[in-house]
Amino acid sequence: MKAFKTTIICLLFCSATSFGQNIQDIINQVDINRLSLIINEFSGEQSTVVNGSTVTILNRQQANNDLAADYLVERFQELDNITITDQSFNSNGRNIIATQLGQTNPNDIYVICAHYDTVANFCADDNATGTAAVLEVARLLSTQCLDNTIVYALWDEEEIGLRGSAFYADLAAANGDNILGVLNMDMMGYDGDAPGQPGDNEFDIDYRNIAGSVAMKNDIISVLNAYTFDLSVIEVNPGTTASDHSSFWFAGNGTTDAFSAVLVGESWETNDQTPAYHTIADRFATLDLQYYHEMVKLIAAYTATKGGLVAVDNTVSQTMTTLTANESSATYQWIDCSTNTPISGATNQTYAPVVNGNYAVEITSGICIERSECILFDTLGLESFLNNEVKVYPNPVKSNLNIEVNSENQDIVIKLYDLSGKLILTSNSTKVLTTLDVKEIPQGIYFLNVSSSEKSGTYKIVKE
Structure with a gap:
């Protein structure tokens, strides 16, 4: 983001539940552990796998961010019901775009977007927070049937002149695309109150009286008021032009081709933006994750609402x-x-x-x-362990996960799976207490299966 602002503006054998079917379900499914993992990986705080190799994405500056772009493509490839476009522009710019086609009104388009390039190493708030939010909303809604089309867009070269979003917006205007709204997220993880502590939790909506941007701002506030969020809105008009939403305000050289667009992010209007702006001090540890979680839940609720979520139960x-x-x-x-x-x-x-x-x-x-x-x-032919027969702790876990059975000399098979069903760890034991080292696996939700020759049990594990 540019520094510009005017002073006058039971899965356990009873119910296995997948993603939500109404707006509140979508809100409830926003996963702060997944968001944290993506931010840590995308800002270089921890290694990840791209193109089959273990790498560290330490820097995402415009001339050095193909690795970051490849990471985004692979994250979108994990999802169903979307079409991925790796859009090249200029000499080496790459917009990474995923489109989920609406089933009823495919030509009615909403864009949910953020920029992914940076000016320095790390840059967790600016703008791994916005990038992770786009990926999380896409993860949730790509499993759902929507009336309208959603474009999940991640822009390149924002930091050197909004080039990626301008390229897309001008092309959309020239093509006559029926874009009904563009919600841009830029720096949405910092709140000056002590992280996790009660505070004002203010955020800005930047808008101008261009196309239907005022009505779009009102729609976001309606969603804010319709559900329970620990957030307080600050309306900024005239909003800043220093981020990608403004490319849509002025698409087609500011003619009648302009689109409705707003910026949502932490409150620059009240001088409550990260003090680490555009420096290598912009690290994951500076983020207020509870505040950020609320922000992403609001974005997910708005997107599901405008996308026209169809109530099909896929649980x-x-x-x-x-x-x-x-x-x-x-x-x-x-x-x-x-x-x-x-x-x-x-x-x-x-x-x-x-x-x-x-x-x-x-x-x-x-x-x-x-x-x-x-x-x-994994329960075919087996009884379920009773509550006192197997103990799994601590949960959530950071380093060592203990599995305690009520008697020794049992042949116990222990398997840890991720959410997709991929086997992560396995161990055989005859001990009362077995410890798994999970320090190196990513943060997130996992399932631990413990089985003997006669009984089996599966336990939801949260890795911090």
Whole structure:
């Protein structure tokens, strides 16, 4: 962002739940652990994997950020129901864009965006926070059926003149794209109150009386008031032109081709922006994660609202012997996640696996097709451990995860899976107490399966 502002402006064998089906469900599913992981990886605080190699994305300056762009492409590739565009411009600029086509009104377009380039190393607030927010909203909504089209856009070369967003906006104006609103996020993780402590939690909405930007600002405030967020809005008019939303205000050289657009971020209007702006001191540790979490929840709620979320339930309930799609009056196809292929004949609402594995269901309701997340099913032929037979602690965990069984000399198999069902760690033990070293695995949600020859149990684990 440019420094410009005027002074006058139970998964555990009872219910396995995937992503939400109404706006409140979407809000509840915004995952601060995932957001934290992306910011840490994208700002170089920890290593990640890009193009199959372990790397550190320490710097994202315009001439040195292809690695960062590749990371974004790979994150979008993990999602369903989107089309990815790696848009080149100028000599080496790269906008990374993912489009989720609306099922009812595909030509009605909303853009949710942020810039990913920087002026220095790290730059967690400016603008890994906005980048992570775009990826998180895309993760949540790409599993859902939407009436309108959502474009998840990550701009390059913002820091040297808004070049990436200007290229896209001018092209959209020339093509006559029906963009109904552009929500730009730039620096949204800093609040001057002590992190995690009660405070004003103020944020800015920058807007101007251009196209429908005033109405767009009002729509965001309506969402803010319709649900419970620990946030207080500051309206800024005339809003700054120093970030990517203004490319859409002035698209087509400021003619009638201009688009509705606003900027959402921490409160520069009240001088409550990060003091580490445009320096290498802009680090993850300076962020107020509770404030940031509220900000991303608001963005997710607004996007789901304007996208026209269709109420299809893509969650799955699980018993010891069956999986059941919770959406009724639909058609179903169960999927083997290990091969990503349909299971022949598995087209009923309830499916009884014949072998342990990872399964999902594709649900068709009217014009909407949604797929559940993959569900780990590992209880076939086994009783469930009682609560006093297995203890797993601490949870959340940072370094060492303890698994304690009620008697020794049992042959225990311990497996740790990520949310996609990928096996991360495995261990065999005959001890009462077994300790797994999880220090090096990324932050996030995992599932721990503990099984003996007669019983099995699966436990949700939070890695901090």
